[in-house]
Amino acid sequence: MAAEAKRLKVDDGLGRLQDFLQWCDKVGLVLSKKVCVTTEGTVADYGMVAKEDIEEGEVLFTIPRSDLLDQETTKVSALLKKEKSSLESSSGWVPLLLALLYESTSSQSHWKPYLSLWPDFKALDHPMFWSKEERDKLLKGTGVPEAVAKDLSNIQREYRDVVLPFMTRHPELWNPHTHTLELYTQLVAFIMAYSFQEPQEEEEDDDDEEQENKASSPPMMVPMADMLNHISSHNANLEFNPDSLKMVSLRAIRKGEEVFNTYGQMANWQLLHMYGFTEPYPDNNNDTADIPISCLYQAAKQDIQSDAEQQLFKERLEVLCQLMQENGAVVFGKRGCLTESELHAALKLLCMSQDEFSEFKDNEGWEEDDEDEEKISQAFSNEGLPDLKASWKRLIHEAARLTLRSYGDAEMESDRLLMEDEAARKGLSSRQWRALQVRFGQKMILHRLLELTAS
Template identity: 55%
Template sequence: MASRAKRPKVESAETPGNPEQEMEEALDRFLDWCRQSGLELSSKVYVSKEGTVADYGLVAKDEIEEGELLFSIPRSALLSQHTTTIRDLLKKEEAALESQSGWVPLLLSMMFEITSTDSRWKPYLSLWPGISTLHHPMFWSEEERNRLLLGTGVALAVEKDLLNIEEEYNSIVLPFMKLHPNTFDPHKHTLDLYKKLVAFIMAYSFQEPLEDDEDDDDEDEDKTPNPPMMVPMADILNHVANHNANLEFTPECLKMVSIRKISKGEEIFNTYGQLANWQLLHMYGFTEPYPSNTHEAMDIRMQMMYDAALQAVRTEQERKLLMEKWEFLTQLEIVGEEGEFVIGQSGVLTEEELYSTLKVLSMSMEEFEEYKANDGWEEDEDEDDDLSSLANAVIPKLKPAWKQLLRNTVIMRLKSYSSGLKEEEATLANETTYRRLSKRERDSLQVRYAQKMILHRLLQLTE
């Protein structure tokens, strides 16, 4: 990682005494707990605050080859709904704890364990002196989110999160706690604590991938994801797109394995997935400085392309034809009210959806009537086959009408931001000005800038 591209560890609101000494003691207790719990750490790595991008990280003590085991964690040391002290209660009430998120059992486990003085996981949880300082945008003021993140998609995602969290707490968690007053206390296990633990789990938990089954490929979308779990030691590793280690799951344990050669003194990085900066900020509270994030991408609402096409309409007949085309695309489930076109650094990621939308919206009335009569099928699509990838190299070769519609949509999307690209380029180019920004301002700037770079590249490609 080139610079501060890590979810920051939570900080204590009040840390009496010597903070550095207390953190060292907490780390020693955690490492002792790891050994007692059967966690095996390679002699070639060590946990440190020195030589890492921020707070704790894992550093190579010696040169490491590709495929080496860095540490292994027995499943008994994981903190989940299946290992918590209250696992029997959660299992008994399993039906009552079902939710859209699927996180309620782990959240209840965390609420219980983090407030229990004799929790088995206390040395692990003590690595986080408190959860009063989290960097997720859900803890920013609404005014700050709207001002710094307008147009990025983050503010809208956070608004949905907050509504869902409150609904989940009031409709599922609070009634459950009232039924079990000997285990939970609503005055201690509050909505505020619940919200912080949601962000905590978003930033630090892991989900085991579903098992691959060649016979069930068509049913993968219907499978219920595995519930999240807390993985000691693994959550110390920082994220970067160009990572050098990967977490592997086996029936007995979880293993962190190097995926390339790692030099002595180099920090060891895991990955949280192929996530754009807006997703990293939303879920983890940090960003990767441009252009470090090779998974950078941004969204354009499908409805925005309809609005852009509507602006070019000159007659009532054209307006009715456009509405009919959009309705037909909706019936084919190519577009939707909540749908989005996803654009990455190398081109369009939702290729089929955007290609079909550009084609249909650019058709003449005669072409559309024939297309509709065939239920969206064409006898000869050879001419389009070479273009349907919508990679950056292909976009300049699109038909003029398609390029114009795409260009108009991009221009409309750029207007959704409160600032322009040149303004942000100037801020990034001036190191003194950039350093004066708060962390929230810097992270927001990185999100906006990366998205606008993708949009401006599209403008150049559609000229």
């Protein structure tokens, strides 16, 4: 099965599509004769389909960099550059958001045929547009409600403290009555769902930490590229060149087959949070489930029987909090733990005897290269989990059980019946269906973990 539709369109979307394709031809966007953008035969209302057989490595379309919509190409780019220092924010998106506020409400915008594909941006249905009650009920335990709450808080603060003062200084270009917080929030979702970021070039002498600390490229809107839908087993990829961007086939694509891009290795909860859609279970090979570190703490605490053990646990916990974020999590995928180094360190520390912990403190930690990374990775894979130490398996097992309890009233069996009952599924709203995909995928990973760590 392919991905669920990521966007909803209004009835006259076909006319807007034709206007957009004419604009593409006018600005020099070159579309291969072997593909077409259509509303038929795609998983979403719009998508790209092969009209002829396509071989691996063929260019499906090329767009000049001058037709990308970003803070450098917008009509207000000079002003954004001049006042760059006043537009800094935690997201780094304010310049593009101001450009979109201007371009989406300007009748003379160069990108009007492109932006007209989203008449008022209200078709976007990210969880940030659901009511809090709906998020909490449908997505409890998945991590999505917490991520959305953080997003909405940041958006409101950014609009109030950065965007509104800037617009007030430039009333000839922006109007707070037109460029409202509601529109700003919709455009944040638009960027989340449709923007691209240019990959950072890795330099040979940069280590992993230096790569992580490098500032990421600002987002950009790439007309045509965002018409392609996503699945994890995609068949095309966007290439960034000095003068243009190109979508290139990764394998042979047969006539009538849809062309899919990828948004990265993303779990269903991330796809729903960032893009407003999910991949049908069990198609998403990148699906994950988080076990909060707090559940590991709680599981370890259950063994405490004396004051001495309580004190030892407290001391170990203090050290562990220095090594890992208190609100962090260990992540499990379909093939095992994806954060095996963090889980390995936590289990070693939480299961130490008094003598081992004293030696650990005396040595100020573990000796370097204490254990081989490849061996650790294997140990926490699905194949290796059953052979872990009994104490480690018990902690993982109990932490997984506690995590499952955090999903609340949505029981595993009731979710399973919904997944298997086609008639019952038809009675679900699109939001209920997407939330079910997220919940069920996570629960299946956790239940598999319970089986692998059972005594």
